[in-house]
Amino acid sequence: DTGVSQDPRHKITKRGQNVTFRCDPISEHNRLYWYRQTLGQGPEFLTYFQNEAQLEKSRLLSDRFSAERPKGSFSTLEIQRTEQGDSAMYLCASSLGGLQTEAFFGQGTRLTVV
């Protein structure tokens, strides 16, 4: 399977704990995006990378959130001191880059904070 891969698929954590999610994009794609989706809503943009450079961060991305893409391949999204409001589906997508190429999504990581 050469699609976007996310791990884990599900994560249940206690409030206050840190969590880290991983995304492996399609191999030749140099752009990688993180989105968050809550029930009944469309995906909301969090941040994106062009190779290893983080080019844009949404205001939704509080100081507790950090994303990295150290070698321009896989990416991690870490949430520190999780809150119940962080419960959502975290989606990763990748694209070839350029201005108008389609983004392909992974299956997402569903986070539940209890």
Place this chain on the structure above:
Amino acid sequence: GESVGLHLPTLSVQEGDNSIINCAYSNSASDYFIWYKQESGKGPQFIIDIRSNMDKRQGQRVTVLLNKTVKHLSLQIAATQPGDSAVYFCAVKASGNTPLVFGKGTRLSVIA
């Protein structure tokens, strides 16, 4: 910034009928548009895209129409099948290095 609106949150159609899902956007500088299909528990799946220099594009059983004058986008699904039941999102991108902005989605239910 861009905002993407929804015309109907839900749509029910008979199997075999055609479906039309609508979307409106706010930013006249938007130049790239994608329709995604999302099934329960899965990530959005790319269906079809269109660039602002076109007003119509066809795929297999799907057609996307773009009306830049009124900033409106639609997805037409021909001969709707039970497997088409899902939530459909339009996503819009402005020119430059801007991310896709998604609407809230339309839930399509196909009645057998």
